[in-house]
Amino acid sequence: MIRPPLRPDEHDRGRALGRALRAARGPRSLLDVAAEAGISPETLRKIETGRIATPAFFTIMALCGALGVAPDQLMEVAEHPITG
Amino acid sequence: MIRPPLRPDEHDRGRALGRALRAARGPRSLLDVAAEAGISPETLRKIETGRIATPAFFTIMALCGALGVAPDQLMEVAEHPITG
DNA sequence: AGCAGTTCCGGTATTTGTATACCGGTACTA
DNA sequence: TAGTACCGGTATACAAATACCGGAACTGCT
Numbered sequence: 001m002i003r004p005p006l007r008p009d010e011h012d013r014g015r016a017l018g019r020a021l022r023a024a025r026g027p028r029s030l031l032d033v034a035a036e037a038g039i040s041p042e043t044l045r046k047i048e049t050g051r052i053a054t055p056a057f058f059t060i061m062a063l064c065g066a067l068g069v070a071p072d073q074l075m076e077v078a079e080h081p082i083t084g
Numbered sequence: 085m086i087r088p089p090l091r092p093d094e095h096d097r098g099r100a101l102g103r104a105l106r107a108a109r110g111p112r113s114l115l116d117v118a119a120e121a122g123i124s125p126e127t128l129r130k131i132e133t134g135r136i137a138t139p140a141f142f143t144i145m146a147l148c149g150a151l152g153v154a155p156d157q158l159m160e161v162a163e164h165p166i167t168g
Numbered sequence: 169a170g171c172a173g174t175t176c177c178g179g180t181a182t183t184t185g186t187a188t189a190c191c192g193g194t195a196c197t198a
Numbered sequence: 199t200a201g202t203a204c205c206g207g208t209a210t211a212c213a214a215a216t217a218c219c220g221g222a223a224c225t226g227c228t
Binding site: 002042 | 211214217
Binding site: 086087088089090123124126127130136137138139140143 | 181182183184185186187188189190
């Protein structure tokens with residue numbers, strides 16, 4: 001097996017990342033944020049719900065720009081999830 | 085086409101990202117940095133050479149930690165490549 | 169109550185790409 | 199000659215990004 005599947009903790013990390021992005025979006029529309037970040041709404045929704053556990057670097061950086069969040073903040077939340 | 089192939093500018097951006105990471109590594113060994121970041125040497129070499137144009141967010145963040153580079157710096161270099 | 173609009177969600181399907189490993193080759197160094 | 203380090207090519211399981219569908223929940227209007 002060349003590439004092992006994602007471990008449970010990696011899935012947890014992805015869900016924590018998604019929750020942080022969802023919280024940062026606040027009352028704004030998902031459609032609006034996705035358009036500003038230059039990604040599809042479907043992709044943003046999958047990231048927020050944790051169905052994409054290891055998204056691309058430039059995708060998250062674009063969302064950071066659209067949401068006004070620092071990538072280091074996302075890392076802290078993802079590495080230290082308050083809620084499992 | 086459900087997912088369109090990467091555009092030429094996205095490949096350029098990936099190569100610029102790779103050059104920035106390669107410059108940040110300096111005289112250190114590729115093996116050493118890859119081990120510290122928790123990724124395989126093959127993957128790091130592919131990222132540095134630009135063969136992986138859109139690497140994963142957590143992969144680059146781990147490299148930022150191992151190299152002492154801020155992700156925003158990488159974005160600036162990637163978005164404004166001095167050398168094409 | 170009924171209808172339309174918006175927003176979000178889960179499931180499914182598809183193409184492209186990541187992350188990994190192995191091999192041979194090249195260049196430099198002792 | 200031997201050792202280290204980088205590179206390109208090939209191969210492969212797994213995942214990203216996109217799109218479409220049906221449905222749920224909430225809102226506003228008639």
